[in-house]
Amino acid sequence: MKSAAISKEYIELMDGALTFESTKDIGSTFTFTIPINIEELTEGKINIHPEAADLPILIVEDNKVNQLIMGKILEQLGYSYEVANHGEEAIDLLEDKPISVILMDLQMPVMDGFSCTKAIRNRTDALHDIPIIAVTANLMDTDVEHCIEAGMNEFIEKPVKVDQLESLLSLYICRSTTATRNLTAPVSFQQTQKKHGSTPQNVGAKNIY
Numbered sequence: 001m002k003s004a005a006i007s008k009e010y011i012e013l014m015d016g017a018l019t020f021e022s023t024k025d026i027g028s029t030f031t032f033t034i035p036i037n038i039e040e041l042t043e044g045k046i047n048i049h050p051e052a053a054d055l056p057i058l059i060v061e062d063n064k065v066n067q068l069i070m071g072k073i074l075e076q077l078g079y080s081y082e083v084a085n086h087g088e089e090a091i092d093l094l095e096d097k098p099i100s101v102i103l104m105d106l107q108m109p110v111m112d113g114f115s116c117t118k119a120i121r122n123r124t125d126a127l128h129d130i131p132i133i134a135v136t137a138n139l140m141d142t143d144v145e146h147c148i149e150a151g152m153n154e155f156i157e158k159p160v161k162v163d164q165l166e167s168l169l170s171l172y173i174c175r176s177t178t179a180t181r182n183l184t185a186p187v188s189f190q191q192t193q194k195k196h197g198s199t200p201q202n203v204g205a206k207n208i209y
Helices: 002-013 037-046 064-077 087-096 113-121 143-150 162-169 189-196
Strands: 017-023 025-033 057-060 079-082 101-107 132-136 154-157
Touching: 025 064, 057 087, 064 079, 064 162, 079 087, 087 113, 101 113, 113 132, 113 154, 132 143, 154 162
Parallel strands: 057 079, 057 101, 101 132, 132 154
Antiparallel strands: 017 025
16 A cells, blocks of 8 residues: 555645545545646647647656656646557557657666667667656755756656646647737746756757657
8 A cells, every 4th residue: 555655645746636446356436636727827828830740648657657747747737648558569669659848757677768769769760869858856956967968858746737748739730820818938948058057968859849
């Protein structure tokens, strides 16, 4: 139940709630709710650009609850998505399916987010330039440096705030209209450079406008 307790804490940080029902000899059913202002989201997202409309976002995350939460948020923002449980699975999926942006967890079994990002950046095909956003719960200075070294474009902290994620994705996925509401800007590597006095090296992805 340790993982359930962690998931409960994570969901509550997003002002949500986690409940469960147990049936003897059958198992438990967990249900979570997260408050999202649908009216505001609709106002901000109106029409995804045709070039990106058919390209899903790839969630690379080993925690099933986090996968569900991120997936629901993306659905509410109007994006489709795919899920990979670790880095190797993500690379295999990228071989078969076009992806617009990768949301990359850092700590995963089999292949972590840093190794996966480096493998993608070392490619010589179009995948080399795909935007990769680090998603992490415990962002430390060393993690920021490793993200930059690996070639990640941006990062966002867990628990993910919907408006920050929407703002960040809009940097890399074209939309036919500009969001009409003010969004809280996510922390970017450019801001981190000013704080840490470092310059990203080998960042392969480019902004898509």
